[in-house]
Amino acid sequence: MSKFSALIASDHRYGGQITIEAQASALAGEALALQARGGASQRVRGALYACAASFTSSAMWAAIDGRRFDEAQHYFDRASSLAAMSGDPAIQFRIWSHASSLYRHLGRPADALAANDVARNLPVTRRDPMFASLGHARHAAIYGLTGNATAVRRVLAHAQEALDRADPQEHRPVWLNAFYDQAELESLALAANLSLGNFEQAEAHAHRSLALLRPHMHRTRAITTARLAHAQLGQGDVEPAIATAMSIPADVFTRHPRVTRMLGNFGIKLHAAAPSSSLTCTWDQYAHDSRRNKA
Template identity: 60%
Template sequence: MKRRSLVGGIAAAAAAAATPGTASPRRIGMSDVNRLNRRFAEIVANDHRHGGQPRIEEQATALANEALNLQNSGSATQRVRNSLYASGAAFRSSAMWAAIDGRRYEAAKAHMREAQALAEMSGDQAIKFRIWSHAGTMYRHMGRPADAIAANDVARNLHLTRRDPLFACLGHARHAATLGVTGDATAVKHALGCARDAFERADPDLPRPAWMSGVRNGAEFETLALSAYLRVGNFEQAESHAHRSLTLLPPQVQRDRAINTARLAQAQLGQGAPDAATATAMSVPADAATQHARVALMLRDFGTTLRTSVPGSSAVEAWSEHTASWRVTT
């Protein structure tokens, strides 16, 4: 009789566990957060390879929603809840960046608002920095330097930049890129000097988010210096930073390599070397040249400047033939 009662009790407990709404709430832990962080690293890696593709934006948005759904799927400590909000903000910031990189600015602004709200709930300074820094880049690309400077200032004034000079380095370097849009060469030089000083003070061994890898080895500084000097017409300095950036970028960072190669071509053309510039521009892979919005725009601008500066030249003829092959194969 006791055995029958025990078996019946186990069966009843199993049935209760299988019934929706009656089971004990699931315990959400740091293992769930760590799983999301691994997915975030995959999103960052895909961005480095391919840049602003809609599918990266969609994947990042779906993972942000997954992080938020976990909040409501069980019990968790405050630390875990804050980490989930930070994960949601990180994924939204990647969706924002993919939209910026693809020049889909209305979508980027919507992702920014979601990311900012989640970052505030998380209290995570690093992700706040990323979002506001991306906002500065977005406004810079939109031709709104005053808004870009204001957004960059929010990022640069976070106390994180005083704790970790590597974040200060990135803040100053992105500020320099925005100042390049204003044409203020003196301010650009000063901001890049501040970035360089911060980089030299930074401890390379501190743990940092996956998206800071390019800052850690100096590639991002060189990329932003290239952009800033190109904007103010200092083509010799721009070329120098272009070569350094291309040396520091790992092979898998294909998007930045294509962008910086296109910028190098612009810097060479600005120095009166159309043949070298054209050869450089022609080295940009066809898939990046035709499928990445920013690279395609840079190369269109390059072609326009080339035809204006040396009309009827062999460089123009070579470039025209090269771009015609893109139209045939894409």
């Protein structure tokens, strides 16, 4: 449990790194090696499979976060098998929920909705509203890609209602406690509204998420800030958008694949919106210097 907690903490601080992926995969191997020794009771075997599935799902998430999608698909295939053998619905939820994120990032909303429906239909979502809330919130982000504003509003309302019902004292897996709360719900609402082009609403969700984020959520803060910059730019607020984008620490800008891609797209949209502006030149210089300093 301590190794898993440390892995989760590392993910929230750095995110998407191959080192995190490799460490998680190695720890999954350790759990399976213990399982292979034999002689354990059914309960212990189930716990070891659940442990291996948990570490494999962390490797999967690191690969998704690092935009290494072929590797993520490989980990998903392995993790889903391990989770099925474990009989643990909580880890099954995590893996299928991660699969929905994988397909969302791949631009495959139909597959993302189907995967997330597997997660949302597991018994754990009926037992604990926190799981139900996360399932609804991730559905909203997917519906945003499809342009279905009505569905986004509906499932976000369901997500909020479920989160409000969730007992904060309920015992939950460490991975869920580590990241899902009102700030993450706001972040997923931000993603959904940004996809819909509802830039004013997206900005409001971004500010609420940033105000509520726990201090250790460095990766999420950078991603949310990058989305805020896009929301501001979408409203024509070029100067605030650039200031927001430049507030992201340079090491995160250049080393986290998702943030790098989001800010690269920000630069493209900035050039389309204000090609002759001195502010655009300022951004170009900042981005160039950041990449050069990384090298």
